[in-house]
Amino acid sequence: MAHPHPHPHPHPHRHLGVDIGLSGLIKWICYPRVNSEAAGLDVVRSGADRFDGRFAHQLLRDCLVLLGSPLSSREIEVLWLAGTFRAFDLERLGIDGRVWLRRIADICTDRIRRDDPSFTPAAAATVVDEAVREAVFAEIESVGPALEQATAHHSYHPLDGVVPALRRAAEADADLGFRLLLRALKGYFVPISEARYERYLALGDELGLGEDVVDDRDFNIWSDLTD
Structure with a gap:
């Protein structure tokens, strides 16, 4: 069943032309x-x-x-x-x-x-659309083995626990979990397929993110990968 599109997004200042x-x-x-x-x-x-x-x-x-x-x-x-x-x-x-x-x-x-001298910090509303949250979880799970291989077994900068931490972040907020997933993939230059890249663009749109957030030219996209 199609889920309601979350636009307009409640978070301010999201479209800055860069990752946020x-x-x-x-x-x-x-x-x-x-x-x-x-x-x-x-x-x-x-x-x-x-x-x-x-x-x-x-x-x-x-x-x-x-x-x-x-x-x-x-x-x-x-x-x-x-x-x-x-x-x-x-x-x-x-x-x-x-x-x-x-x-x-x-x-x-x-x-x-x-x-705004009267500003008082307060926790913002998080993304609670369950279909979007499940889509973020699915992307973490499906790229998880490749990300785990790239991080935990890296020759010079090994790092354990990335995938479980991303799951926890997505549980806290799908929007932030998704953006941190993209940063981890870019940081460790994990190969992704063109199909996965297209899914990321679509999911970013569902989250109300500008395309500049998803694709800042840091992805490692391989045309011959399938998933």
Whole structure:
């Protein structure tokens, strides 16, 4: 049975022409390489200020979703490490995942209050459309073996637990879980088929995401793969 299309989407500032929120920050923080927590926080401040501060709203929203979820600090770290390909390595720097998200959230709150001094952070509504949530779960499961092979068995940057952490993120919020799945696939350059790529575009549309969020030219698409 067809499910209702979720547009218009309740989340503000989603169409910025780039990846948004936490998944966007994960992409940007890698280039150029950032090697200290202080430098990482500088990137966060710069990101929160992008688009006249509009990016801060989505980044704060994502942080509050994860901070309000049952995900452990380690699961949050794994999701971050997968998307960044350990380029900004919370583990090596000794930064707790939940502490890191709280620092990001504080920076975003400060930036939003520059324009709206009365702003009070509050958890945003998450994506609860069950058909969309199940579609995100299905994509995590179907690409899971390839993602597990690419991450846990990587020669230089091995990382365990990516697929279970993505499942947990999608349980907390399908939208964020989907974007973190894409970042993990891009971070570890996991080969995907053209059919899978087309499904991602369609699922992104169902979630109200701009095509720029799904396809930022970082995918590893193989025309001869089938799934």
